[in-house]
Amino acid sequence: MGRSPCCAKGVNRGAWSLQEDQILINFIKTHGQGSWRSVAQKAGLKRCGKSCRLRWLNYLRPDIKRGEISADEEDLIIRLHSLLGNRWALIAKRLPGRTDNEIKNYWNTNLAKKSHDYKSKLPIKLPQTKPEGEKPIEKLPEVKAQTYNSVKCSKTPLISPQEIQLTSVLQNEILVPLDDDSFDVLMEIDFGDVFVPVVDFPHAQYCGQMMNVRKSEIVNHVKGDDNCILSLQSEDGFVHENEMKGVQLIQQSLDLELKRVASFLELEEDEWNGDGLGKSPCHFMHVNGVPY
DNA sequence: AAGGGTTTCAACCGCCTCTCA
């Protein structure tokens, strides 16, 4: 279906003049926000409706907060971005007075670079050797390692070690309390004979950007951009029963933490558990290419 | 002071979704 351009020829483009701003402000004060196309026409602005809407929402609206993004706001943006991805409008709803455009610009000019710089310094060389004495507990021939090759999570839990100790109902079973001064490890999952440290960035502001999971000497993949990959491939070609259990535990713990974070951020369930980037991490786990 | 490079951010573009006839 072909679309006619929203802006007819002959309309003004580019930066808004003070006079245009004043006309738009006065018109909306008097008539309120209605159909943007008709606002442009009735107000006598030679602008397309979209341009009027953008100007009002991003600049002229009286509840816009001016000034620098505070440290608290920055922290919230980072947390929300790790949870929601580039859903700027959704993120902006959680920062009163800030617009999606402003947050997007702030991310692109400040936070994205920080994040990228940090990620580029991450070690990617991983242990390649299999530990002595590591044996499969049970063979599951229908699920070979080369097909049971990844657990993919869209998002990571946003938790501090202190919070883990306080909140995890599974603490005694799968989460090991951490040193108070450590942000390197979010939690450890006990696979029975192997501990799996779930590692995040050492700086709190990067928590949630990427997660690094190692399963002792066996799990040998640490990588991620927007997503993280937990590779649970065993070198012996079989899936260990305790590994399968580990997948379930990771799924449980991630889902638990995401729910808690979503609750903390007062996100509606459809904002984090629906389609898209806000989806619960357990829905992104795959075994053999199939949602686990 | 000049000018060249870099950064910032307002505005635009194009696609998607929703609504309504």
Add this chain to the structure above:
DNA sequence: GTGAGAGGCGGTTGAAACCCT
């Protein structure tokens, strides 16, 4: 059910401001 119009959104652009030599 279908198509068109409108709003909403994320990605991108480019002019202006800023910085550095």
